[in-house]
Amino acid sequence: MSKSLCCYAFEALNHLLTGSHEIPLENFEKVAHSTASFPDTCPLFVTWNKHGNLRGCIGTFLDLQLAPGVKRFSITSALHDSRFPPVKKLELSSLLVSVTLLANFNPISDCLDWKVGLHGLKVSFDYNGTHYSGTFLPSVAEDENWDQLTTLYYLLKKSDLESVHKSKVLEFYTDGLQQKWLRLTRYEGVKAALDYDEYVDIREKAEAQ
Numbered sequence: 340m341s342k343s344l345c346c347y348a349f350e351a352l353n354h355l356l357t358g359s360h361e362i363p364l365e366n367f368e369k370v371a372h373s374t375a376s377f378p379d380t381c382p383l384f385v386t387w388n389k390h391g392n393l394r395g396c397i398g399t400f401l402d403l404q405l406a407p408g409v410k411r412f413s414i415t416s417a418l419h420d421s422r423f424p425p426v427k428k429l430e431l432s433s434l435l436v437s438v439t440l441l442a443n444f445n446p447i448s449d450c451l452d453w454k455v456g457l458h459g460l461k462v463s464f465d466y467n468g469t470h471y472s473g474t475f476l477p478s479v480a481e482d483e484n485w486d487q488l489t490t491l492y493y494l495l496k497k498s499d500l501e502s503v504h505k506s507k508v509l510e511f512y513t514d515g516l517q518q519k520w521l522r523l524t525r526y527e528g529v530k531a532a533l534d535y536d537e538y539v540d541i542r543e544k545a546e547a548q
Contacts, residue, residue: 341374342531343367344438346545347406348385348413349431349538355414356428364406366545372531380404382441384476384528385412387426389433395420396476400441400461409438437532439476444526450491450512453525456481462494464521473498477528 346367354361368374383405384398397416399408413436417426426434444461447453453460459477464470473494480490492508503511515521533541 341368341372341377342533342537342541343371343374344405344409345436345531345533346371346538346541348409348436348438349434349533349535350542351410351413352417352426353431356426356431362542362545364409366548367541369548370544371541374405377405377440378442380408383408383412384439384441385409385416386437386439386476387417388435388437389430393423394426394430394434395423398439398441400444400474405440432535435532435534436538437478437530439478439528439530441476441526441528444524446522446524448516450509450516450523451487453487455485455487455490457527458525459528460490460494461524461526462498462521464498464515466500466520471495471498471500476530477526478530 343364347364350362350367353359364374380402382398382400382402384396386396387394395416397420398412403411419425441459457477459475459479461472461474463472475490475494475497480487485493488505488508491512492503492505495503495508495511512521512523516523
């Protein structure tokens with residue numbers, strides 16, 4: 340996957356927080372990696388980490404043009420993820436960004452019909468009068484060393500449903516899928532990441548373009 344998109348994510352946040360002039364994606368592509376082989380539009384997520392810990396992650400399952408989409412969600416995930424305070428200028432040098440482009444969305448009727456490390460999951464359901472939804476990107480289960488059952492358990496917690504014990508998770512998904520009040524979708528993605536120092540190095544080269 341193209342690290343130029345990660346550079347552009349850093350560039351958007353850096354421009355907003357420091358007021359530096361903004362370098363276009365095309366300049367990063369000349370010194371990093373081209374996005375010419377990517378689709379013009381696709382769903383995407385931008386994730387920020389700090390010292391190995393999640394600092395923000397927001398994206399969309401709608402098709403967006405790459406450059407505007409990465410710019411929009413680099414800022415949204417850094418400043419408006421309700422789980423974290425907004426990223427500050429002094430944190431920039433401690434950040435690592437990853438951009439994940441998503442594809443191949445397939446509803447599944449068997450909650451184990453997916454592979455750790457290959458598929459992300461999206462769940463949506465109505466339960467006891469409340470709507471729940473959540474997702475894990477394809478890299479999450481592998482990064483956390485979760486098996487399928489553990490991933491499904493934490494996906495329910497991610498959707499804000501806390502009442503299902505881990506021993507009942509398989510039964511919960513199976514009943515929901517068979518009775519059609521629960522929807523589970525697997526999907527794939529390509530991901531690239533880089534830290535601040537690598538961004539600065541590439542930016543210096545891109546600035547000369």
